Amino acid sequence: MDTEPTASIARLRDRLAAAQDDRERAMLVVLERRVTAEIVGDLEALGAAVTPDFVLRSHPAGGLTGEGRDAFVAGFAAGLARAYRMLWLDWDHLAVDGVTGTIAADGLMRMVLRGPAAAAMYPDSVDDPSSDYLASTPMAIYVTFRDGLIAREVTYADNSATVVTRHTGTGTGTGTGTN
Numbered sequence: 001m002d003t004e005p006t007a008s009i010a011r012l013r014d015r016l017a018a019a020q021d022d023r024e025r026a027m028l029v030v031l032e033r034r035v036t037a038e039i040v041g042d043l044e045a046l047g048a049a050v051t052p053d054f055v056l057r058s059h060p061a062g063g064l065t066g067e068g069r070d071a072f073v074a075g076f077a078a079g080l081a082r083a084y085r086m087l088w089l090d091w092d093h094l095a096v097d098g099v100t101g102t103i104a105a106d107g108l109m110r111m112v113l114r115g116p117a118a119a120a121m122y123p124d125s126v127d128d129p130s131s132d133y134l135a136s137t138p139m140a141i142y143v144t145f146r147d148g149l150i151a152r153e154v155t156y157a158d159n160s161a162t163v164v165t166r167h168t169g170t171g172t173g174t175g176t177g178t179n
Contacts (some may be wrong), residue, residue, distance in 0.1 A: 005039045005088040005110070015094050025100035027145050028047045031103060034150060039078070039086050049076045059156045083117035085132060089141065101145040109139040109157060112167050125164035132167040 030146035107108035118133035119126040
């Protein structure tokens with residue numbers, strides 16, 4: 001696994017190249033757009049990848065964490081503004097089922113956190129709040145598609161296994177997308 005988001009996109013593109021049919025390809029193209037939008041902070045592209053009634057459930061965070069495209073994009077924008085510079089999933093496994101319109105994946109959720117946010121979230125792991133930190137959390141994700149867009153996402157994270165290190169990578173995200 002790698003700590004740079006470009007490797008994550010490369011793995012996703014490799015899976016896209018191996019897609020078995022048009023529906024699989026279409027789902028992977030939308031997922032790639034979504035993931036890229038999250039990495040660069042493009043809020044417009046992020047919203048364009050999900051249905052208007054998109055639902056996000058995040059566990060163990062407490063179930064429903066977002067409902068509707070606007071709430072999802074606003075929540076992501078708020079995270080960019082106060083806590084993280086970017087996030088991505090460093091894929092370990094990625095399975096696509098074109099029949100059911102579902103993608104299942106696991107790996108490490110990577111977040112480049114601003115120092116003050118990292119210090120608040122992981123005080124024992126931060127020694128310099130002026131630096132950025134990389135938080136890596138084991139995660140499984142299930143994405144369901146409808147009408148060519150992402151309609152539902154369910155994530156399961158093992159927050160107790162999060163590893164936080166000073167971020168020395170080049171990825172910083174811009175968070176300058178429009179909505």
